[in-house]
Amino acid sequence: MTDTPHRRGADRTEAIMRTTLELGQEIGYAKLSIEAVAARAGASKQTIYRRWSSKGALLLDSLLSLNEPGLDYPETGDLVADLRAQIYAAVDLLGRPPFGPLFKALIGEAQHDPQIAATLNERFIAPQADKTIARLKTARDQGQLSPAFDLDLAMAILSGPLYFQLLITQEQLTHEYVDRILNVLFAGMGPRPQIDREPPEAQ
The missing domain is CATH 1.10.357.10 (Tetracycline Repressor, domain 2)
Structure with missing residues (x-):
């Protein structure tokens, strides 16, 4: 697959969100910070703040990125x-x-x-x-x-x-x-x- 700026940006975004979930699970939301996420993900704070205005916004996107299956309704008639x-x-x-x-x-x-x-x-x-x-x-x-x-x-x-x-x-x-x-x-x-x-x- 060709390594394009768009692909690199998507990979960076995915890494940041994955890191947010890992850190949030390890240390809890109260101790979670943009600085800690940036340090572990190997990204700058500016990169994160350009995409997310707060750690709450970052966490929301990170959770929704999990794409958890099974929340659609079956249609069995019952x-x-x-x-x-x-x-x-x-x-x-x-x-x-x-x-x-x-x-x-x-x-x-x-x-x-x-x-x-x-x-x-x-x-x-x-x-x-x-x-x-x-x-x-x-x-x-x-x-x-x-x-x-x-x-x-x-x-x-x-x-x-x-x-x-x-x-x-x-x-x-x-x-x-x-x-x-x-x-x-x-x-x-x-x-x-x-x-x-x-x-x-x-x-």
Whole structure:
């Protein structure tokens, strides 16, 4: 393969992001610095700052460069089975390094960096939410969910317990916990039989 300036630039970018993930895993996000990444990657700070405005932006790109598979929904026709398979994959991803610990750190960074928050939402959280809503819509159209159910709210109800345990209680996310969430939620999200009510008798 011809060694072109574009190829050299891509290789340098990949090396910087790989180094960011390695260092972040070794020393934690709090101690991670652009200077440390530059030193290990053999790049100048100026090279890094030309591409990324902060270590949060660098970490975000580095995490998304992992291209982790398995977060798309299967289409088996069984909504609960499809949700279970996708959420299992997400839980497995969040439970292993480097993605899990650094993703939590990135969410913390997003609380006081609006640019990181917006980019994280645009490039990771919103696309995943859209996939969930699309799968729920298909199920609703097929009569597997109540026709009146709010799909955006369903997405929030599904993801809320996961983020609560990941970020607030910081307990380990497990497949068993996912099963408990689905079992409880689908008692309320399923279609309900129509009940014919007699009109009240005239007084």
